[in-house]
Amino acid sequence: MDNVYEKLKILADSAKYDVSCSTSGVDRKNTGKRGNAVAAGICHSWSSDGRCVSLLKILFTNKCVYDCQYCVNRRTEDVQRASFEPEELAKLTMEFYRRNYIEGLFLSSAVEISPDYTAERMLKCLKLLRFDYGFSGYIHTKIIPGVSQEILHEIGLISDRLSVNIELPSKESLGLLAPQKKVDGIFSPMKQITETLTERGFLRGPGTMFNNEVMVKEQGSVIPYKSRSKNKELFAPAGQTTQMIIGASAETDRQIVKISQSLYQRFKMKRVYFSAYIPVSDSPLLPNRFTQPPLTREHRLYQADWLLRFYGFTADEIADEKNPFLDLELDPKISWALRNIEKFPIEINTASLEELLRIPGIGTISARRIVRQRKFAAVRFDDLKKIGVVTKRAKFFITCIGRYYGGRDIAPDYIKKEILSADNIKMNLLPADKNVQISMFDIANPALESKNGYLIQSNLDIGNNINNNITTF
Amino acid sequence: MDYLYDGTFEGFLTCVYYHYYNERAAGIFTKDKYQMTLLGDYKEIKTEEDKAVKVYNAIKQKISNYDLKRIYKVFLSTVENKENKMLEYIVLGFKLGPKVSSLHGNATVFAVQDAEKKVGFEVHRLTGLLRFSVMVSQSGQEILYCEVEPDHDVLELLSSHFTDRFKHDPFIIHDKRRNKALIANEGKWYISDFSQDDVLDYSLEEREYRELWSKYFETIAIKERINPKCQKRCMPVRYWKNLTEFLYN
Numbered sequence: 001m002d003n004v005y006e007k008l009k010i011l012a013d014s015a016k017y018d019v020s021c022s023t024s025g026v027d028r029k030n031t032g033k034r035g036n037a038v039a040a041g042i043c044h045s046w047s048s049d050g051r052c053v054s055l056l057k058i059l060f061t062n063k064c065v066y067d068c069q070y071c072v073n074r075r076t077e078d079v080q081r082a083s084f085e086p087e088e089l090a091k092l093t094m095e096f097y098r099r100n101y102i103e104g105l106f107l108s109s110a111v112e113i114s115p116d117y118t119a120e121r122m123l124k125c126l127k128l129l130r131f132d133y134g135f136s137g138y139i140h141t142k143i144i145p146g147v148s149q150e151i152l153h154e155i156g157l158i159s160d161r162l163s164v165n166i167e168l169p170s171k172e173s174l175g176l177l178a179p180q181k182k183v184d185g186i187f188s189p190m191k192q193i194t195e196t197l198t199e200r201g202f203l204r205g206p207g208t209m210f211n212n213e214v215m216v217k218e219q220g221s222v223i224p225y226k227s228r229s230k231n232k233e234l235f236a237p238a239g240q241t242t243q244m245i246i247g248a249s250a251e252t253d254r255q256i257v258k259i260s261q262s263l264y265q266r267f268k269m270k271r272v273y274f275s276a277y278i279p280v281s282d283s284p285l286l287p288n289r290f291t292q293p294p295l296t297r298e299h300r301l302y303q304a305d306w307l308l309r310f311y312g313f314t315a316d317e318i319a320d321e322k323n324p325f326l327d328l329e330l331d332p333k334i335s336w337a338l339r340n341i342e343k344f345p346i347e348i349n350t351a352s353l354e355e356l357l358r359i360p361g362i363g364t365i366s367a368r369r370i371v372r373q374r375k376f377a378a379v380r381f382d383d384l385k386k387i388g389v390v391t392k393r394a395k396f397f398i399t400c401i402g403r404y405y406g407g408r409d410i411a412p413d414y415i416k417k418e419i420l421s422a423d424n425i426k427m428n429l430l431p432a433d434k435n436v437q438i439s440m441f442d443i444a445n446p447a448l449e450s451k452n453g454y455l456i457q458s459n460l461d462i463g464n465n466i467n468n469n470i471t472t473f
Numbered sequence: 474m475d476y477l478y479d480g481t482f483e484g485f486l487t488c489v490y491y492h493y494y495n496e497r498a499a500g501i502f503t504k505d506k507y508q509m510t511l512l513g514d515y516k517e518i519k520t521e522e523d524k525a526v527k528v529y530n531a532i533k534q535k536i537s538n539y540d541l542k543r544i545y546k547v548f549l550s551t552v553e554n555k556e557n558k559m560l561e562y563i564v565l566g567f568k569l570g571p572k573v574s575s576l577h578g579n580a581t582v583f584a585v586q587d588a589e590k591k592v593g594f595e596v597h598r599l600t601g602l603l604r605f606s607v608m609v610s611q612s613g614q615e616i617l618y619c620e621v622e623p624d625h626d627v628l629e630l631l632s633s634h635f636t637d638r639f640k641h642d643p644f645i646i647h648d649k650r651r652n653k654a655l656i657a658n659e660g661k662w663y664i665s666d667f668s669q670d671d672v673l674d675y676s677l678e679e680r681e682y683r684e685l686w687s688k689y690f691e692t693i694a695i696k697e698r699i700n701p702k703c704q705k706r707c708m709p710v711r712y713w714k715n716l717t718e719f720l721y722n
Contacts, residue, residue: 004685005684005685005688008685008688008689008692009688009692012689012692012693013692015693016692016693016694016695017695029637030637030638030640033640033641034638034639034640034641034642035638036634036637036638038600038634040597042597042600042601043601043707044601044602045601045602045690045708045716045718046703046704046707046708047690047693047694047704048694048699048700048701048704049694049695049696049698049699049700049703049704050698050700050701050702050703050704050706050707051694051695051698052707053690053693054601056689057693092685095678095682096682096685096686098605098607098617098639098642099604099605099606099607099617099682099686099717100601100603100604100605100619101604101686101717101718103601137638276698278695278697278698292697293697293698295698369577372575372577373575373576373577373578375572375575376572376575376576377576377578379578380578382578383577383578384578386577386578386579386580386583387577387578388577
């Protein structure tokens with residue numbers, strides 16, 4: 001057991017930079033001995049960094065032949081190395097699962113000897129878990145770039161979700177920072193997964209982006225809807241995802257959002273994850289060890305990602321050529337609305353669902369509730385809060401039964417100022433009383449800084465960080 | 474006239490029956506929590522099954538099955554004054570029919586929707602936050618046991634998820650706050666009174682797996698991103714005392 005304890009420590013530590021921990025996308029009753037899966041996904045815990053823990057996220061081995069600059073497990077890094085035996089990991093997963101610590105397994109790995117050698121060892125462990133232990137819970141498997149088609153297919157038949165990490169948003173950065181990984185090695189497994197899902201009629205795509213499209217193979221074998229459920233051999237029913245590192249290379253937000261969009265359109269990925277780069281090496285090609293991870297930037301990119309998947313926005317609308325970086329102060333939906341202020345105000349009682357979704361402060365649930373209530377009764381401004389609309393945002397962009405509630409006239413500068421000052425009060429950055437002058441000494445006071453000032457600090461650092469990144473390249 | 478009932482769902486429905494066929498209810502309260510007032514008149518209602526069934530079916534047919542489930546979930550909540558919120562909703566529902574649940578701006582609908590959301594959210598949360606321990610019975614059988622102190626009375630709403638997941642593992646979910654437990658085996662379950670004396674002994678391996686989990690939990694956090702505020706928002710501290718990951722740290 002001591003042995004397992006050490007391995008768990010080393011291999012979980014190496015796996016923690018993988019972002020995805022979702023357990024969503026597949027509903028399955030208990031068909032084995034133990035376990036099921038819930039389409040909404042279940043989080044089991046939250047670690048002290050605030051990220052949810054739902055899967056046993058672990059590397060099969062961290063012994064790696066690659067030397068990717070941004071990675072903690074690169075060959076030249078001096079870290080403790082370990083590998084699981086298939087039996088050990090399968091048993092550990094089962095024991096954690098039945099205590100309800102986890103929702104399933106997220107199995108990833110460094111490349112030991114060769115992609116195929118590693119993938120076969122992983123496959124052996126997954127087979128043991130699914131067939132010998134009768135595990136019916138969630139399995140997310142990371143596909144190592146360059147793995148053979150046959151092994152990928154077999155892994156897909158056992159897993160619920162697959163992911164191939166793109167890691168760096170462009171060919172140039174990949175060539176610079178991960179010279180042993182080939183672009184083709186990343187995209188061909190992605191393509192294979194999408195094609196297999198299309199053939200089997202299981203491709204669903206991200207969010208509500210493709211709700212009205214039928215995604216089956218165009219010519220030849222279109223599988224009729226009914227036979228889907230009888231088709232017992234499931235291939236990655238929860239689809240595939242990928243992940244990009246933010247802030248390790250010079251790409252703009254516009255590039256990143258555009259790449260996400262094309263990944264959604266080309267491969268119908270369920271998710272594209274972003275991971276703020278945390279400095280793990282002294283490589284001259286990367287931001288130095290003292291740079292803060294660009295957390296606010298990552299957050300804004302996720303907001304942009306939601307706009308793509310659920311709100312009907314396109315990448316060009318979110319970040320246009322004039323604004324290649326997202327505004328760190330305002331969320332991308334407000335930024336878009338302020339750039340397109342001539343489209344507002346929108347009347348709540350007559351706007352279509354698509355228009356409602358574009359109003360800052362209105363989400364997918366509240367937009368649908370507005371549409372539902374309108375069939376029976378007009379929506380008044382006082383109703384909006386109960387419906388779930390964030391009225392302090394939305395009021396600048398709407399009219400309700402003909403009346404505008406945003407105060408003065410509808411001008412971007414005025415709205416931006418109002419929204420920012422409301423937000424700053426919330427974050428304790430500015431005094432709530434507008435007449436009180438903010439003092440330099442308050443911020444310099446270390447006691448205050450530890451209480452309130454970490455937001456200021458992190459914001460500043462993020463600004464510097466981006467500048468650093470740009471100047472480095 | 475205030476109606477007092479015995480705390481069962483059937484008792485509440487009987488009160489609704491009397492609200493319509495007898496005197497209008499000014500309010501519905503449980504017997505043990507009722508504060509008598511000088512002027513207010515009150516009456517204890519005996520639970521009558523046939524009357525309860527009548528109201529039950531009327532809600533199902535004249536409002537909707539969805540709203541019936543919604544009302545039951547609110548009944549399981551510990552939201553203050555829930556009986557009167559439910560009564561108002563039922564009265565409005567009989568007037569408007571199934572469209573009542575679409576009037577999101579209505580204060581009555583909002584109160585019920587809000588209470589339902591709290592219950593539903595806690596159920597979902599607990600499907601993740603329950604922590605079982607492997608216990609051994611005297612005959613040597615392994616039994617999963619879990620302690621929980623939920624805000625709302627959610628045991629039966631948790632049953633279907635866990636009976637399917639642990640189809641072949643007998644398990645007990647012990648609601649310490651209400652001294653009862655969900656006891657399940659081979660896909661069947663019942664709820665019964667339960668006390669601390671009924672708890673079995675831990676299995677030999679239990680402690681080791683708890684330590685492994687605690688270590689994993691500690692390791693998986695990225696120290697450059699520490700954000701306790703976010704952690705506490707997602708996982709309120711009141712649940713922590715029953716979580717394995719905090720027992721050994």
